[in-house]
Amino acid sequence: MTVYTDLTGRALTVIRRSLPKHQWDQFAEKIVRDRHDIEGHLREEPPLGHFNDLLADLRGRSHVQIPITLTNVEELRRYFDDQPVHKGANALSFDGRAKSLAAARRDFPLAAYSAESVIRAPGLIDVMNDPRLLHLIESYLGCVPTLYSVNAWWSFVAPKPEMTNVQFFHRDTDDWRFLTLFIYLTDVAADGGPHEVVPESHSLDGMNKLIKGIRFWRPKMDTERSFVDDMGEEFSRTCELHFKNAAAQLVGPAGSMHVVNTLALHRGIVPTRTDRLVVWARYGLGPNTNSADLERGPLGIRFVPTKLQGTPRDRYVNRLLMEFDRKVP
Structure with a gap:
C-alpha cells in the first residue's frame, strides 16, 4: 500500500507542477475548506502572546520577522559542529560521502546536515512547534499545518554563487500552499549571506504591481511566465535587473527567525565576509515529494530532545518527523 500511496502523491505533484504556480492558491483554498470540519479536534484557541498581528x-x-530569539544558539552551534555534513544545500544534493565540517569548509561552497541531525538538535523541534508560531502559520495556511521538511546548512565565503538554485533567484515548488521558517545560527549582516526575498512576488497581483512600478527597464519581465520559467542563472539575472531596489535582505543576529512564503522570488546571497549557518522548517498542507520522511522514516520520540507531550495536535503536525509510540527494541 505504501508504494501505491507514494506513487499517488508523486502523480499529484506532477499535476500540480504542470500548472502555473500563481494558480496553486485556488486549489489550496479548496483543500483547506475541505479540512475545516474534519480537523476541528486539532485546532486550538490563539495562545497568549500570539503573533496574529504579523x-x-x-x-x-x-x-515577516518573528519577535522571539533562540536562547541556546551556542549549544546548537556546538552540536552542529560535531555532526557530519555533505556537499550541497539539502539532502537531494547528497553525494553519499559524509565529511567533517572542517573538511567540507575546505572543499565545498555549501554543506548541509541530514534531516535526522536537525530533528535530534537540542530544542529545535520545540522552537518549530512554538504554539504562537504554529498559530500564525495555521492562520496563513487555513488549516492545521504539517511540518514536512527540516534542514540546516552552511554557506561559506565564496567569490561567486554556487551553480545551484539556492544562490540564484528562484521559487520553491513544495506544496499548493506552504511557508518556510528560517532560523539563523550565525550573525547575518549584508556581507554574511542573508536570505533575500522580493516582497509581494508570491502572487500574480503582487508581481504585476512590482513590474508596473519599474519605469525604465525594457523589456519588462512577463509576470505569468515568471511563475513557470522560474529557475536558473539567466532568470536570476533578470530578477536582479528588475528588482534590485525592491528586494529585502533578511539580516539579524544569531537566534533571529523569519517566516517567508518561498513561492516568492528569493535566494541566499553568497557570504563575502563571514560564513552563514541557517536552519529551515517548512510547513504545508501535507506530505509532498520534499518531505523529510522520504530521506529517512520518522524517528522514535525517544531519540528527539523535545518537551512535546504527544497530544493529537503534536502527533498530527509532526507525523512525518517523529513517531510518538515507537517501542524501544
Missing part, C-alpha cells in the same frame, strides 16, 4: 504583513509582503 498575519497581514506575511500575506502582503511575503515575509
Whole structure:
C-alpha cells in the first residue's frame, strides 16, 4: 500500500507542477475548506502572546520577522559542529560521502546536515512547534499545518554563487500552499549571506504591481511566465535587473527567525565576509515529494530532545518527523 500511496502523491505533484504556480492558491483554498470540519479536534484557541498581528504583513509582503530569539544558539552551534555534513544545500544534493565540517569548509561552497541531525538538535523541534508560531502559520495556511521538511546548512565565503538554485533567484515548488521558517545560527549582516526575498512576488497581483512600478527597464519581465520559467542563472539575472531596489535582505543576529512564503522570488546571497549557518522548517498542507520522511522514516520520540507531550495536535503536525509510540527494541 505504501508504494501505491507514494506513487499517488508523486502523480499529484506532477499535476500540480504542470500548472502555473500563481494558480496553486485556488486549489489550496479548496483543500483547506475541505479540512475545516474534519480537523476541528486539532485546532486550538490563539495562545497568549500570539503573533496574529504579523498575519497581514506575511500575506502582503511575503515575509515577516518573528519577535522571539533562540536562547541556546551556542549549544546548537556546538552540536552542529560535531555532526557530519555533505556537499550541497539539502539532502537531494547528497553525494553519499559524509565529511567533517572542517573538511567540507575546505572543499565545498555549501554543506548541509541530514534531516535526522536537525530533528535530534537540542530544542529545535520545540522552537518549530512554538504554539504562537504554529498559530500564525495555521492562520496563513487555513488549516492545521504539517511540518514536512527540516534542514540546516552552511554557506561559506565564496567569490561567486554556487551553480545551484539556492544562490540564484528562484521559487520553491513544495506544496499548493506552504511557508518556510528560517532560523539563523550565525550573525547575518549584508556581507554574511542573508536570505533575500522580493516582497509581494508570491502572487500574480503582487508581481504585476512590482513590474508596473519599474519605469525604465525594457523589456519588462512577463509576470505569468515568471511563475513557470522560474529557475536558473539567466532568470536570476533578470530578477536582479528588475528588482534590485525592491528586494529585502533578511539580516539579524544569531537566534533571529523569519517566516517567508518561498513561492516568492528569493535566494541566499553568497557570504563575502563571514560564513552563514541557517536552519529551515517548512510547513504545508501535507506530505509532498520534499518531505523529510522520504530521506529517512520518522524517528522514535525517544531519540528527539523535545518537551512535546504527544497530544493529537503534536502527533498530527509532526507525523512525518517523529513517531510518538515507537517501542524501544
